[in-house]
Amino acid sequence: MKYPIAIEPGSDEAAWGVAVPDLPGCFSAADGGVDEAIENAKEAIAAWIEAAVDSGEPVPMPSSIHAHRANPEFAGWIWAIAEVDPAVLDERAERVNITLPRRVLARLDAKARAAGETRSGYIARLALSAP
DSSP, rough: EEEEEEEOOOOSSOOOEEOTTTTOOOEEEESSHHHHHHHHHHHHHHHHHHHHHHOOOOOOOOOHHHHHTTGGGTTTEEEEEOOOOOGOOOOOOOOOOOOOOHHHHHHHHHHHHTTTTOOHHHHHHHHHHHO
């Protein structure tokens, strides 16, 4: 997915600001110029999408840069595209093979049973709730 981003030019004293107009409240910044601003925007977009999906909120699809260029809020800003892997929206289950010591697997299964969950569900919940 290719999201248009608006980059507010920085200086030696100020960071480069980044806004993602299609994702309300999605902002980023960089000290190292346009290339770093684009990379940081990709991380911010992925985090915004992940949080929206986790909370059941809809994720707006990217629009074109032209849809936002006329916005006077971004006058004098640099426009770029931040490409994010569409897999961040993919909810399909995927079988994986992991290797764990038997004692760890036994502990994992016991904790999953105690929580009333499957092994996979327990691991997924832990991963999604980790800071």
